[in-house]
Amino acid sequence: MPKTIAVTGGKGGTGKSTISTLLAIGLSKEYRVLLVDADADCPNLHIILKAKRKLLSEVKQTIPKWDFSKCIKCGKCSQVCKENAIVFVKGKYPIFVKEQCIGCNACRIICPTKAIGKAEQKIGAIYFSEINSLNLSNLHLISSEMLITYEETSPIVNALKKEVSKFKDKYDFVIIDTAAGTHCNVISALLGVDFALAVTEPTPLGAHDLSLILSLTKKLNIPAFVLLNKANMAKSKAEEIKSIATQFNTEIVSEIPYDKKIFEAYSSANLEKMPESLYKPLIDFIKKK
Amino acid sequence: MKTITVSSGKGGVGKSSITAIIALYLARKQNKQIVYADCDVDAPNAHILLNLKEKDFYEKEEIFASEKATLIAEKCIHCRKCVSEDICNFNAISWNKEKNIPEFNKYLCEGCGSCSLICPAKAIVLKKVKNATLRIAKTSYGFPLVTAQLEIGESGSGKIVTEVRKRAEKLAEKNKADLILIDGAPGIGCPVIASIQGTDYIVAVTEPTPAALHDLSRLITLAKYFQAKTGIIINKYDLNLKMTEKIETYAKEQNAPLLAKIPYDERFIKSLVWQDEILLQTLSETYVPDILKAIKSIQSFSI
Ligand code: SF4
Ligand code: SF4
Ligand code: SF4
Ligand code: SF4
Numbered sequence: 001m002p003k004t005i006a007v008t009g010g011k012g013g014t015g016k017s018t019i020s021t022l023l024a025i026g027l028s029k030e031y032r033v034l035l036v037d038a039d040a041d042c043p044n045l046h047i048i049l050k051a052k053r054k055l056l057s058e059v060k061q062t063i064p065k066w067d068f069s070k071c072i073k074c075g076k077c078s079q080v081c082k083e084n085a086i087v088f089v090k091g092k093y094p095i096f097v098k099e100q101c102i103g104c105n106a107c108r109i110i111c112p113t114k115a116i117g118k119a120e121q122k123i124g125a126i127y128f129s130e131i132n133s134l135n136l137s138n139l140h141l142i143s144s145e146m147l148i149t150y151e152e153t154s155p156i157v158n159a160l161k162k163e164v165s166k167f168k169d170k171y172d173f174v175i176i177d178t179a180a181g182t183h184c185n186v187i188s189a190l191l192g193v194d195f196a197l198a199v200t201e202p203t204p205l206g207a208h209d210l211s212l213i214l215s216l217t218k219k220l221n222i223p224a225f226v227l228l229n230k231a232n233m234a235k236s237k238a239e240e241i242k243s244i245a246t247q248f249n250t251e252i253v254s255e256i257p258y259d260k261k262i263f264e265a266y267s268s269a270n271l272e273k274m275p276e277s278l279y280k281p282l283i284d285f286i287k288k289k
Numbered sequence: 290m291k292t293i294t295v296s297s298g299k300g301g302v303g304k305s306s307i308t309a310i311i312a313l314y315l316a317r318k319q320n321k322q323i324v325y326a327d328c329d330v331d332a333p334n335a336h337i338l339l340n341l342k343e344k345d346f347y348e349k350e351e352i353f354a355s356e357k358a359t360l361i362a363e364k365c366i367h368c369r370k371c372v373s374e375d376i377c378n379f380n381a382i383s384w385n386k387e388k389n390i391p392e393f394n395k396y397l398c399e400g401c402g403s404c405s406l407i408c409p410a411k412a413i414v415l416k417k418v419k420n421a422t423l424r425i426a427k428t429s430y431g432f433p434l435v436t437a438q439l440e441i442g443e444s445g446s447g448k449i450v451t452e453v454r455k456r457a458e459k460l461a462e463k464n465k466a467d468l469i470l471i472d473g474a475p476g477i478g479c480p481v482i483a484s485i486q487g488t489d490y491i492v493a494v495t496e497p498t499p500a501a502l503h504d505l506s507r508l509i510t511l512a513k514y515f516q517a518k519t520g521i522i523i524n525k526y527d528l529n530l531k532m533t534e535k536i537e538t539y540a541k542e543q544n545a546p547l548l549a550k551i552p553y554d555e556r557f558i559k560s561l562v563w564q565d566e567i568l569l570q571t572l573s574e575t576y577v578p579d580i581l582k583a584i585k586s587i588q589s590f591s592i
Contacts, residue, residue, distance in 0.1 A: 041507075044504070047499045048499070082400060082402055103400070108375075109376075109407050111404055204564060216441050216442055220442065234562040264529070
């Protein structure tokens, strides 16, 4: 069984993707590592790692399809739809607003004349990559991407996790990079991991968002550790981060200084060139865990 | 009255700071009546940027925007219809063999109502759940802020964004405001769609990294879909000039004009860390006039 670690952060831009990629690169020198990009809204890791993505599977959703020859214009389907995806005007056939539909079954179940059947719509895709370009043969990436204009990321993250569970036993570590925030898709990504790393920075926003994400992991019963990125940015605020960690019965396990080199390596997609000394303590901590 | 949303595919590119300085400038220098809506309901932070204290909030409201399935166990006749295929598409129901009843996973339930419709014994009801607290504050800059915080572990960010916007619109009508300025959510999923739908103008903030460009392109595609006028701001542009060039080319191709290039400016971080109002004010005077000018001259959109 591999160890599954989620890298999360509450706020965007704290360096979550950078950290999870560095962690994966570092661990892959000794172990087989599967990196998972669960930020289906805006997947980035394949770009950071310059990886070619191969389509693994498409994520589809079942949506309703009307057979108006059977429809008696009763309007019940519109009444039960919680997403306002069915517009009904008396005397007319219902109008389906596809973009609003979350693909449940309520309209199909309620229709008295079985006028509603099923159709499929593509909502996203799952990709697999080998990181040949960087000569990291022990590191594989699996990523998800939601189709633009589609709303709900969690079904895609759930499909992604299903794919991951199929071949995760080939790996020693599974590292999941979650989306920003604390909503549905982050929850889906967090459920079932061994522990979470919350990446934060020493600013009032960082502190605020850290307490949000730590309340979430606490609620989900997932052990969480704090990683303070850009640690040297404001020393006194770092204390505040420390006290939040203590409040949630956890600790700052590693600090990474703010370094222009990191941004440069990141912005030119050359993370593998980052000096390992910058993140070695983190790797050591994960190995021990 | 107009609505402008400041958005960014990727988080952390400076979206909230830029929203804040635009608000400051419009309120202080142009005497505009604005309503500030923080629609980043997952991790709202405008109130921190604007240095608000608990006492500044004069209104508080709990939002019950979603529902979850719950079982009335005494009524269940154990028919298992609710766990059969084609009912719950969200894997939220499992069968508890020992108790011989269904079990609902509240984190996965979308409240769609399918299970409750199929249940012959009316044993499943949808219960409203509190998924956010909405708050309104008076800021020292003269404009009000509408903000909401998603309840931890809850979903439905999109619906909460819609609530925030509704409240902001009401307030704007009451105050006869010129503008609603929305700090949008990061990403392109449910909360973002709710925050850009029906706005008059979108300011897309990005930074010169391949990842941010990728996210920007997703956001622009979405904006086009909603036929919203969009302009781009490249923040920290001088950190990677090659990448900045790439973004500029992309902007041209997409017919989404470049409004401004903002250099890496440490004062942004400082204003954030120390919640320094004077610094924020200086920043707004440094960068906002050009942004507004660009929006007006290129797209003849005046605020
Ligand atoms: S499947 Fe569900 S969300 Fe879609 S239209 Fe039917 S009731 Fe509405
Ligand atoms: S519930 Fe069925 S019959 Fe009634 S309006 Fe909808 S599709 Fe037509
Ligand atoms: S309400 Fe919908 S999502 Fe929730 S358990 Fe019932 S069928 Fe599943
Ligand atoms: S459908 Fe209703 S009665 Fe049947 S098992 Fe489910 S809850 Fe019980």
